[in-house]
Amino acid sequence: MTKTEKRNMVLGLLFISPWIAGFILLTLYPLISSAYLSLTDYSVLSKPIYIGFDNYERILVDKLFWQSLWNTFYFAALSIPINLLSAIFLAVLLNFDLPGKKIFRTIYFLPSLVPMVCLGVLWQWMLNGQIGLVNQALWPVFDTFNALFGTTLTPPNWLADPAYAKAGLVLASMWGVGNAVVIFLAGLQDVPRALYEAAELDGCNFWQKTIHVTLPIISPVIYFNGIMSLIGSFQVFAVPYVMTNGGEGPGRSLLFTATYIFNKGFEAWSMGYACAVALILFVIILTLTLLATRLSERHVHYASK
């Protein structure tokens, strides 16, 4: 290394030293200590007692753990595609040069600013099976349908019904889709006009243009958002926690892995066990992200810059 290189190295490391400290204290140390604690029986007040792989063995047969994992996957599988699609859809519509588009953008964006706790409280109220606003809007639809086909269907009791509780949570999370809409809007503005014009010359209509021009070009943005919402959906905690008043939902349908870690660690005080669950969650997220990256290499189109 030359003298300048050495100097730069020292300077660079000095500048990033806050991050290095943070990385060691807030990421590395917790992960390592988590790995150790997961091999112990540890209830905060007493010293951790080494028990080998007991916690992991118990997790394997722990019905609640599997249910929490299933709920988490279910929620991710339901919410990510729905949220991505609706965000892209809204972004495409908002990208048109229409009168009042600024106002529309603001309206669609605002809900994403609502704090989680408020969101939980509000949607617990919105999703009440009898007097909630959601079902008030659905009743006319169901009434018409019933009148037409002679059925007696009723809107679901959302948060009181295990079959619909997660769908209710997805509705609540969709309300906050505005963040992703803004990202996609920015992505759309990057699409060169010339490409659209070329497609028009080839006789493409609006949807063909969207599918063949817009989507491939914004695919890196879609990928990035997909990953971020994947990670986000694996740490969903506050909204279901608040919606169920700190509970687990009907039939434990809103017991997510993050909730389970919290319950085990800070309600049952089995911190060793909670660490083991947390590590498993970490491995799952890691695997999924790597898989997604692999997949994206094949399907994501990166424009050469």
Added chain:
Amino acid sequence: MPPIKILPITLISLGLVLLYSLVHNPAPPPRSDGRIEIEYWEKWTGFERDAMADLVNQYNASQDRVFIKFLSVSNIDRKLMLATAGGNPPDVAGIWSSNLSVFASNGALTPLDKKLAQSSLEENDYLPSVWQQLTVYNRVWALPTTPGSNALHWNKRLFREAGLDPERPPKTIAELESYNDRLTQFNDAGRIELMGHLPMEPGWWSANWSIWFGGDIWDGHSRVTATSEANMAALDWIESYPERYGAEALMGFRQLSGVFASPENPFFRERVAMVLQGPWMYNFINNFAQPDFEYGVAPFPTLREEDYGASLVECDCLVIPQGAKHPEEAFTFIEWLQRPKQLEALSLAQLKFSPLQEVSEDFYARHPNPYIRVYRELAENPKARIRPQMVTFNEFSSDMENAIDEVVRDEKSAHDAAEEVQNRQQELFKYKHQNWLQIREARLAEWDQR
């Protein structure tokens, strides 16, 4: 060089923070009057809190050595554990007796035996059903504030309208259910308008239904008994609800229930005619029900006649967390509260009954709740029961609530639901119990030292 506008922003922010830290003082300085400050956390809110606040003020005025700082804390069980683990617990905390076994086995509490031996307080002063709850692992962990028992509360007007004798509450489960069928009303749309009785209302004792069915969910030692004859009978009884009234209709009905402490409580709104509840109902009925609300209180019906008079006795109690800074002063305060005068004042203001054996002559005359003797007699009754002091009771309770939920929604048979709870909880309990046995000796020695 351009002028930096970030600097003023940073300075203003820093100024704000400084200003704030001047106003906000996380670690209060020693009191200027030289008194020792005792922090006391209590779970109560509203009038129950005010009742204790009065006593705290009296205590603060009665001497000049100690000052009690009284704080109302929500989710107290978790907050107390967090604070104790963090090494910064309050000196006194008011928790539920049902949490004692978990807190004690985790080493979060100071045993009170030595302090009790030096004090004038004695076991015989208290109702056995109350004292029993304060003792876990043969040690006393808490002293009581106000106990409660639960009983059937019924709406007399609705009884009359259904052609039932309003002065004759049901005494057996069979009778309760025949009343229920007469009281329950559906509207044209198939919605339930009025329920005679609903086991999920309020749903606070889901794990303890077996009490009224002549059994328990734990053998007191090493076995969970969720599938005992009594608990199965209770679950079968609950299973009959969706069978008779329809799972959908029940779910819809429950969605219309407002929060407990409000006029939208279905019992106060006269949408449920009979509920299992406790002495605090007097206050809530006064506050939230119509002025002409007419109700009675009697022991909750039992499966077998010979069990009639059984109830669950619970107790709010005071503990000294492990690591409290002033345990001696804390105990002195608790001891002061245990005087009959103070306990009766508290019971009166909280509209409950006294945990002491002896009750002063005019206590009942002064008590506003006309039914207070019913609750007290339930607590005196030898059939009175307490929550199982099982370290995994919280987990059990959560599983049982879920099982009942599944049964009511008609997703599982009572039998399958109970089996599942039994298998899971027995495993969990066995594991926790084994761990306990391993650290038992060390813990006991630790406690004896304190």
Added chain:
Amino acid sequence: MNSKSVRLVQRICIYVILLLGAFVFIAPFAWMVSTSLKPLNETMSLPPRWLPSVIQWENYPLAINEMKLFWRYTANTIFLCVMTVIGTVLSSSLAAYGFSRIEWYGRDKVFVLVLATMMIPFPVVMVPLYTLFREMGWIGTYKPLWVPSFLAGAFNVFLLRQFFLTLPKELEEAAKIDGANELQVFWLVILPLAKPALIVVALFQFMATWNDFLGPLIYLTDQSDFTLALGLQAYQSKGGGTDWHYLMAASTLVVLPVVVLFFFTQRYFVEGIATTGGKG
């Protein structure tokens, strides 16, 4: 039909969809405010009333009163917001500078590590973090909530680095010729230019702290130290429950500052979010 009228029909369709959608997105806000102004019995009436028969403004002071420490919670939250914003802006811009304006061996490899740490959700590390802060005697204090913000979070470093990379190299070269050292370049040249990006980071951090729930939930023990989010949840789950009109009033009060802040800083929000969208 000619292509012009097809266009027009298309635009009208889109307009109608957007209008309907906007209605759906506003409805929860409207419902929240409407409920917060109702008398209690109208909150639970069936069929529900869209608007209160009488507007009960007193629900707001009553809710604040019932929440007891509402103003205290607000002050606590603002304190935490200010601390974390200062911490984040300072530490992240330093780190971002180190990752963008200085060439050093292995820099980009380390930066991949920065990005990778974004993948670790808080619940994964919360138990060991709790035990760490416990060892330090920080439980029940604000320190676990603001000190980490002085240790450059990955997301903000990423965002600022993206911005720093767009600044021309000549800037610092000129300054260095004038005799400025690296820190002076950072403080006197880059930071003033990066003001829009810094505002974005500050805004995001403000929002994150204002919203944070799980952190305060496990670190704070004393009710008088609670933040608004935690205080609202505690209010919701208090013994006996909380009536809906009060809950909605309290929620409205917690949402309101965020909405107001947004209207003043809209441009930064939108630009900031757009930058985070994986355009790099």
